[in-house]
Amino acid sequence: MKYLISFPASAMTVSAEELPAVSDASHEVIREAKEAGVYVFGGGINAGVAPVMVTADGGVREDTYPQNMEFTGGFCVLDLPSREDAVQWAAKLAQACRCSQELREFHFDPES
Numbered sequence: 001m002k003y004l005i006s007f008p009a010s011a012m013t014v015s016a017e018e019l020p021a022v023s024d025a026s027h028e029v030i031r032e033a034k035e036a037g038v039y040v041f042g043g044g045i046n047a048g049v050a051p052v053m054v055t056a057d058g059g060v061r062e063d064t065y066p067q068n069m070e071f072t073g074g075f076c077v078l079d080l081p082s083r084e085d086a087v088q089w090a091a092k093l094a095q096a097c098r099c100s101q102e103l104r105e106f107h108f109d110p111e112s
Contacts, residue, residue, distance in 0.1 A: 006075035025096035042076030
């Protein structure tokens with residue numbers, strides 16, 4: 001199963017002095033996930049680029065769904081055998097990022 005582990009930018013309340021250590025620690029967890037063969041994709045949302053809505057006819061406008069106005073921060077997708085494993089990886093990321101992580105499970109789709 002694939003799991004989304006994420007946090008909003010506002011959850012990470014570390015000082016500027018702590019940020020390099022947090023970055024190093026989180027990158028170490030990602031390297032560990034890659035070495036374990038469970039890493040799918042991850043990154044941070046670029047808050048400097050406004051989201052856009054794209055319509056079915058290809059129209060584009062600067063906008064977002066109201067519930068996603070605060071969609072910022074970092075995330076990763078891991079492919080893991082169980083929810084218990086996902087909780088363990090989320091805990092590693094919470095420790096590295098110094099903030100709680102949200103864990104969500106993707107629906108199984110044999111096409112993805």
